[in-house]
Amino acid sequence: MDEQHPNCSEFALKKKKRCFSAKKSALRKQQFLTKSSHNAILEQYKQNKEEISYKINCFDQQISSELDQKKKKSICLSNANKTKIKQFLPQIMKTSRDEFFIIDKEIQNKNKFLNLNLYKIMTEELENHLTSSNNGLALLKKEFTDFFMKSYCNSQAKIFNKIEAENILNGLKTFIIIFTECLMFFYKLEELAEYLRKSYKSQTNYFKFDNFFMFITNLFFNEEIYDFIYNLQKNIIDEGEEAIFAGQLEKIKGNQIEDFEIPVQYTLNENTAKILTKSFETKLNPPYINLINSLNTIGSLKSPFFQFKRLNNISESIAKEINEFYEGFQSEFKEFIDTDTFIALHIYIIAKSNVNSLSSILSLIEKFSSERQKMEVSGYYLTIYKAGVEYIKSL
Numbered sequence: 001m002d003e004q005h006p007n008c009s010e011f012a013l014k015k016k017k018r019c020f021s022a023k024k025s026a027l028r029k030q031q032f033l034t035k036s037s038h039n040a041i042l043e044q045y046k047q048n049k050e051e052i053s054y055k056i057n058c059f060d061q062q063i064s065s066e067l068d069q070k071k072k073k074s075i076c077l078s079n080a081n082k083t084k085i086k087q088f089l090p091q092i093m094k095t096s097r098d099e100f101f102i103i104d105k106e107i108q109n110k111n112k113f114l115n116l117n118l119y120k121i122m123t124e125e126l127e128n129h130l131t132s133s134n135n136g137l138a139l140l141k142k143e144f145t146d147f148f149m150k151s152y153c154n155s156q157a158k159i160f161n162k163i164e165a166e167n168i169l170n171g172l173k174t175f176i177i178i179f180t181e182c183l184m185f186f187y188k189l190e191e192l193a194e195y196l197r198k199s200y201k202s203q204t205n206y207f208k209f210d211n212f213f214m215f216i217t218n219l220f221f222n223e224e225i226y227d228f229i230y231n232l233q234k235n236i237i238d239e240g241e242e243a244i245f246a247g248q249l250e251k252i253k254g255n256q257i258e259d260f261e262i263p264v265q266y267t268l269n270e271n272t273a274k275i276l277t278k279s280f281e282t283k284l285n286p287p288y289i290n291l292i293n294s295l296n297t298i299g300s301l302k303s304p305f306f307q308f309k310r311l312n313n314i315s316e317s318i319a320k321e322i323n324e325f326y327e328g329f330q331s332e333f334k335e336f337i338d339t340d341t342f343i344a345l346h347i348y349i350i351a352k353s354n355v356n357s358l359s360s361i362l363s364l365i366e367k368f369s370s371e372r373q374k375m376e377v378s379g380y381y382l383t384i385y386k387a388g389v390e391y392i393k394s395l
Contacts, residue, residue, distance in 0.1 A: 119211070140179070140182075141219070144175055144179075145222075153224055153225060160232060165236050173368060180216045183212065189212065190207060193207035208372065210370035211370075217303075218306070223302045227302070233363050234357065234360045237359055241359065241393070244393050245393050253351070255351065257348055258271070260344050260345075260348045268284075272325065288349055291314045291318065294310060294317075295310070295314055296354065298355060299357065299361065304367070304369070307361060308378065311381055314349065318342070322337075342384070347391055362389065366382065
């Protein structure tokens, strides 16, 4: 067999080297692009972090000035936490964190570390901290609330256009988001949830940003602030649309429940009773009157959080109303409420409650709800109410 020419072997080696060099060059290029992308993300994170720190420091400076004027003692941090916390809230009370973790003993003693009970205990303790006169977060909340009230709520003579109204609402929500992040960062609520999960085998999912966002939102809404932002929301919504809705409500207020295409087994009136018994002498209440009255008073709740909760309770109580009606006739309701009937019942309740400004209330609830809530069952209920309003407007 002929021997391979040395030049052929050398050529193959050079070809392999060129191929390797090309792959190496491509790898370096990919590495460069990945590093560039990483640096861009890191730079954006730094900018966001600096922006939040700047905003918080501005409030801190105002608080410091106010404390000095009132000759209050300066607020310091424990050395252990000073490095981490100083970039966010350098004036948080030293005892705040330590007092907060006393709750750990309460949980052990009363065995209330599971699920909702734990969340209630935590939020009660947090609320106590956020109403204290010497807590840094409480001072920050008060500073912003005073600023908001002075700048907007007390400017009764000024009329805000739609763009201004939208900017004010977005600004309020943005601050509440920042405040919630600071709260969770300082109290290390996510770490605490992990600690409870490991120590007590608690499977609670309440220690999420969305839940604390709603909790903080509720704390920020006093009656005056709510009335102000409610009127702002009415400015954003077309007056003609609300007028159409109010006019349609007036037209259909005398309609009977059967007019809403609700099957007889769900109408909860004489027609339903005739299916369940041959004769009856009991005077029946108007169908779903408790839920109608509940929705009719939703405007008296001065918080989107409680209004959202009220809507959820109404929706979840529909099945209860049906079951109680059937039980009154010694019967049992075994059917499943289909989607069309469920929506029709909501439309009936909306029509009979006669809340003319329901569009504004629903928009405000949606504005100050968390994204997680909108994706859950409560968000589904909210969508049904909005669809009900649009249906009545189209009649």
